[in-house]
Amino acid sequence: MKIRSVRAWLVVVCLTAGAGCARWRPPLVRPHQRVHLADRIMRVDSDRLGRAADQHVLTTREGAFGGNGTAGGGCGCN
Amino acid sequence: VQLRIPAVAALTLLAAAGQGRADVEAASHLTVFTEPSAQGRGIQVIHPQTEVAATHGPVGLQAGYELDIVSGATTRVYRPGDVPDAVSGATFSDVRHAARAGASFETTTVALTAGYSYGWENDYRSHTLSVSARGDFLERNFTLGLAYTRNFDRVCDRANDLAQSLLDLQPLGTSEGCFQASGTELTARRLSIDTFEPSLSWTATPLLMLSVGSTLQLLDGFQSNPYRAVRLGPEGREPQERLPQHRQRFALFGRVHQAVPPLRAAARLSARLYRDTWDVAAASADAEWLQYFGSSLLAGVRGRYHRQSGAIFFRTAEDYRVRGPAGQYWTGDRELAPLTNYLVGARVAFVKRPPPESRSWLGELEIHARADFLFYRTEPGAPNSDRTRAQVIAAGASLRF
Numbered sequence: 001m002k003i004r005s006v007r008a009w010l011v012v013v014c015l016t017a018g019a020g021c022a023r024w025r026p027p028l029v030r031p032h033q034r035v036h037l038a039d040r041i042m043r044v045d046s047d048r049l050g051r052a053a054d055q056h057v058l059t060t061r062e063g064a065f066g067g068n069g070t071a072g073g074g075c076g077c078n
Numbered sequence: 079v080q081l082r083i084p085a086v087a088a089l090t091l092l093a094a095a096g097q098g099r100a101d102v103e104a105a106s107h108l109t110v111f112t113e114p115s116a117q118g119r120g121i122q123v124i125h126p127q128t129e130v131a132a133t134h135g136p137v138g139l140q141a142g143y144e145l146d147i148v149s150g151a152t153t154r155v156y157r158p159g160d161v162p163d164a165v166s167g168a169t170f171s172d173v174r175h176a177a178r179a180g181a182s183f184e185t186t187t188v189a190l191t192a193g194y195s196y197g198w199e200n201d202y203r204s205h206t207l208s209v210s211a212r213g214d215f216l217e218r219n220f221t222l223g224l225a226y227t228r229n230f231d232r233v234c235d236r237a238n239d240l241a242q243s244l245l246d247l248q249p250l251g252t253s254e255g256c257f258q259a260s261g262t263e264l265t266a267r268r269l270s271i272d273t274f275e276p277s278l279s280w281t282a283t284p285l286l287m288l289s290v291g292s293t294l295q296l297l298d299g300f301q302s303n304p305y306r307a308v309r310l311g312p313e314g315r316e317p318q319e320r321l322p323q324h325r326q327r328f329a330l331f332g333r334v335h336q337a338v339p340p341l342r343a344a345a346r347l348s349a350r351l352y353r354d355t356w357d358v359a360a361a362s363a364d365a366e367w368l369q370y371f372g373s374s375l376l377a378g379v380r381g382r383y384h385r386q387s388g389a390i391f392f393r394t395a396e397d398y399r400v401r402g403p404a405g406q407y408w409t410g411d412r413e414l415a416p417l418t419n420y421l422v423g424a425r426v427a428f429v430k431r432p433p434p435e436s437r438s439w440l441g442e443l444e445i446h447a448r449a450d451f452l453f454y455r456t457e458p459g460a461p462n463s464d465r466t467r468a469q470v471i472a473a474g475a476s477l478r479f
Binding site (some may be wrong): 054 | 105106107109125127129180216217218219273275279280281282283285287289291292293294295325327328330331333335337339343344348350351352354358360362368369370376378384386389405413414415417419430446448450452453468470472474476
């Protein structure tokens with residue numbers, strides 16, 4: 001059960017990484033087109049303390065954990 | 079001493095920022111969580127946080143400090159028809175402190191961060207090391223991220239040296255004497271936690287951002303509530319809660335952020351699937367709408383749904399009494415029971431920025447507040463079934479200069 005679960009997770013990781021490394025080239029969004037993406041209401045990393053407190057509350061009230069993503073959101077707005 | 083830690087860190091960061099042109103951000107946030115009970119006092123948690131961050135060129139430093147001031151009552155023995163006892167001991171009249179510091183290095187396409195935090199309370203100690211990396215590619219339209227966190231935790235517990243069997247294990251009565259060498263009846267149990275979080279973000283269009291990712295968490299060590307006992311079998315034995323030593327947790331998530339420029343708004347949707355080796359399976363979905371009103375006012379509404387199955391060894395209190403435990407594990411933890419949660423909430427923020435042409439020292443000021451209401455749906459006889467709702471009231475401010 002444990003080994004099978006770890007394997008399944010590794011497959012997901014490889015697919016996640018592979019998706020970015022594949023040769024498929026999507027239409028690209030240029031820097032001057034990112035004015036809306038740069039706004040705080042679109043950014044994943046806005047209100048860090050509020051999000052941390054929110055996760056703190058939910059993690060201790062629910063049996064599930066994770067799925068919140070890593071730092072940074074890939075806006076590339078600068 | 080505790081208050082000096084963030085003060086010294088803040089001064090160090092400000093001094094570092096003062097060496098040249100640097101961006102400094104200071105933020106504070108206060109959350110009050112209240113979970114009333116139909117039969118007792120319920121639980122209240124006051125959670126202040128503060129954080130200072132300075133960025134100078136590619137290098138950033140961060141420091142933060144937070145508290146959990148917990149008070150209330152809970153059921154010490156999970157048994158049929160039980161009501162909460164007023165608790166004057168460790169569990170619900172306690173203060174948890176956590177201080178953290180970190181550094182980051184960021185170029186136009188790569189960011190590396192590392193951090194350390196230390197958390198302490200009467201019956202718990204936690205050292206946490208974290209590192210993360212992310213890289214942008216395809217003209218910064220994609221971001222691949224990977225974070226790793228390692229916890230080295232210690233939990234105070236009753237030594238139970240004289241226990242002949244698992245049913246003889248007695249719960250911890252109080253946290254007095256925890257982590258002191260002289261406490262012969264007490265011991266410190268270890269818990270290590272490894273967490274891996276890869277993610278991929280895609281700037282799909284000028285108005286749409288998508289993210290997918292996963293979490294793998296491996297826990298090894300003492301994971302029970304040391305104060306809790308469970309009544310087992312018709313003879314009425316009440317041993318300490320007992321959970322497996324190992325747990326593997328897996329989560330997959332997807333997130334969509336869609337800008338709606340005509341309304342100066344954004345819709346944010348996310349979903350998560352979860353499974354672990356204790357057989358808890360869960361699905362969660364979040365939806366949020368944020369919109370500007372005027373030049374400085376931001377308001378939003380939010381909804382969340384969460385549903386989970388129970389752990390394989392979870393039983394209702396009546397089942398534990400009639401049928402006994404499921405194997406060698408037993409629990410009175412609501413988070414390991416079948417559960418459905420609903421959350422609705424609203425937030426408002428005031429954001430002030432000087433005009434771009436001004437030479438003001440102020441980069442941005444934000445003052446915000448939010449209120450969330452959480453509703454629990456549990457099976458009859460499940461743990462804490464007297465607590466069916468909670469509210470979270472929060473307010474904060476951040477200053478960037």
